[in-house]
Amino acid sequence: MRRWNGWGDEQVNVELPRPGGQFLAARIGPGRPLTDASLASVCQQVPTSRLPQHPLIRTDAETRVRHARGQSLPDWLAMRSGKFGSFPDGVAFPETAEDVQTLLQLAHQHGFSVIPYGGGTSVAGHINPPAGDTPVLTVAMGAMNRLLDLDTESQIATFGAGTPGPLVESQLRAQGYTLGHFPQSFELSTLGGWVASRSSGQQSLRYGRIEQLFAGGRVETLRGTLHIPSLPASSAGPDIREMVLGSEGRIGLISEVKVRVTALPEREQFYAVFFPDWNRARAATRTLVQNKVALSMLRLSNPEETQTQLALAGRPRLTGALERVLAFRGAKDRKCLMTFGTTGSRSQCAQALNETRRICRRFNGVYTGTHLGNKWAEKRFTMPYLREALWRRGYVVDTLETATDWDNLDHLVNTIETNLRAGLADDAEQVHVFSHLSHLYSQGSSIYTTYVFRAADSYQQTLERWHALKHSTSALIVANRGTISHQHGVGKDHAPYLAVEKGELGMLAIRNLCHTFDPEGLLNPDTLLSTPPDPNGGTH
Numbered sequence: 001m002r003r004w005n006g007w008g009d010e011q012v013n014v015e016l017p018r019p020g021g022q023f024l025a026a027r028i029g030p031g032r033p034l035t036d037a038s039l040a041s042v043c044q045q046v047p048t049s050r051l052p053q054h055p056l057i058r059t060d061a062e063t064r065v066r067h068a069r070g071q072s073l074p075d076w077l078a079m080r081s082g083k084f085g086s087f088p089d090g091v092a093f094p095e096t097a098e099d100v101q102t103l104l105q106l107a108h109q110h111g112f113s114v115i116p117y118g119g120g121t122s123v124a125g126h127i128n129p130p131a132g133d134t135p136v137l138t139v140a141m142g143a144m145n146r147l148l149d150l151d152t153e154s155q156i157a158t159f160g161a162g163t164p165g166p167l168v169e170s171q172l173r174a175q176g177y178t179l180g181h182f183p184q185s186f187e188l189s190t191l192g193g194w195v196a197s198r199s200s201g202q203q204s205l206r207y208g209r210i211e212q213l214f215a216g217g218r219v220e221t222l223r224g225t226l227h228i229p230s231l232p233a234s235s236a237g238p239d240i241r242e243m244v245l246g247s248e249g250r251i252g253l254i255s256e257v258k259v260r261v262t263a264l265p266e267r268e269q270f271y272a273v274f275f276p277d278w279n280r281a282r283a284a285t286r287t288l289v290q291n292k293v294a295l296s297m298l299r300l301s302n303p304e305e306t307q308t309q310l311a312l313a314g315r316p317r318l319t320g321a322l323e324r325v326l327a328f329r330g331a332k333d334r335k336c337l338m339t340f341g342t343t344g345s346r347s348q349c350a351q352a353l354n355e356t357r358r359i360c361r362r363f364n365g366v367y368t369g370t371h372l373g374n375k376w377a378e379k380r381f382t383m384p385y386l387r388e389a390l391w392r393r394g395y396v397v398d399t400l401e402t403a404t405d406w407d408n409l410d411h412l413v414n415t416i417e418t419n420l421r422a423g424l425a426d427d428a429e430q431v432h433v434f435s436h437l438s439h440l441y442s443q444g445s446s447i448y449t450t451y452v453f454r455a456a457d458s459y460q461q462t463l464e465r466w467h468a469l470k471h472s473t474s475a476l477i478v479a480n481r482g483t484i485s486h487q488h489g490v491g492k493d494h495a496p497y498l499a500v501e502k503g504e505l506g507m508l509a510i511r512n513l514c515h516t517f518d519p520e521g522l523l524n525p526d527t528l529l530s531t532p533p534d535p536n537g538g539t540h
Helices: 018-028 039-043 061-066 073-081 097-110 165-173 191-197 240-244 278-290 303-312 316-328 346-362 371-379 383-392 406-421 459-479 495-517
Strands: 090-092 113-117 136-140 147-151 156-160 214-221 224-228 253-260 267-275 297-301 336-344 395-405 432-437 444-454
Touching: 018 303, 018 432, 018 444, 039 061, 061 090, 073 383, 073 459, 097 113, 097 136, 097 214, 097 253, 113 253, 147 165, 156 165, 191 253, 214 240, 224 240, 267 278, 267 346, 267 371, 278 297, 278 336, 278 346, 278 406, 278 444, 297 303, 303 316, 303 336, 303 432, 336 346, 336 371, 383 395, 395 406, 395 459, 406 432, 406 444, 406 459, 444 459, 459 495
Parallel strands: 090 136, 113 136
Antiparallel strands: 147 156, 156 253, 214 224, 214 253, 267 336, 297 336, 297 432, 395 444, 432 444
């Protein structure tokens, strides 16, 4: 059973190891847990639905509660406190593209808003129903979860847009193929959601981001169905695929997705290397990606994250022995952990491993084999469950992610981390901050920063702490040549910062595109685009 107020399957629990708890307590103090609300108490708050009755729509309280929020930190606090604010008036469960079109026409007829819901994993407020007089229908795409067609000659697979990651891979693997798209939310997030939010998988070096994998499909709009053919390439004007990628439900609901798949690899392994310091680790990483070494995954943790990972491993005897060996080899207090993967034929993997080890030696990297790399692969989809363990101890964890060019990388990492560390100084609270580079390009890299702080005495004060950290740092990111989102999308939380990246004319083009497909503004309002100010007062 899916947790109603947190991440994933309620039968899965990840405990915080004792050394990890001691590590955090030493840095930011002992946690102070807050009391969770019950599902029954929240269901009692759900108002009467304002939607017309329809066989595709459910209006019971529990269904509406379970589809009211995503996984952002404000969502988490709303679910845990029981103070949701708004609920959808109903949840629909279409099984076909025609069902989706029926729901859109019903929305047009009755003037209610429509929010697409894939896996509910948004961390930027994509799926939260806005407050107001307009009824809201959430459309849960989970029943549209099948492989509809596989063209093995062209290597194009067609799926229902509500297919979650594990079902994408299991249905393809049964026929000898893989998509290779593995975001950390893989367990729950869906193919349509990946396209709508421009997702990036952990092995993007081999398989590409979702924009390289998305070949075409079908979008249901208020103006009819938009069919996007799968073509290997085209110079016939602007690419319609690009209008759909990152559209976040503002132009329509994606119902079918065509993706470029790959034959299952012969071999795959993950490895770890430790470097003495950040400068040499970063230089080795940049050299690997600019030399186009055929890796499938490359991730670099800064010293703070490396130290945190070793503490959270929960095996002090083993990590102590590892640290003594690394210190003897020159990787001491400021060491940085690089994790990388090789995927493909045996000869491809051997060549990539040899070239990677050769480059890492140039920068004094200490190669430690497959143990830590394969541990990372084993646990990479369970890490979101750690938020639950931290919450029970009274700690709050959130992340920020961006991307920038290599020449700006250190400046932006330092700017982000410095601001977060000092962000709660007025409350005399410490913030534990660490970062890694998770997606690498010849031009630059993504930056993924995690920050942990103590819950305050109340939910409202805790939310205010998050606001102070999140929004001050987001403003600094866009002011210092970073994108507001590399892989999490825009949603409602990032919408106020989008104009810095896109510019006035770019924002006008995006607004006009959305208006073409949705002139009445019924589709996922306030997501991607903040409501513009009304010159006569109020908002449009």
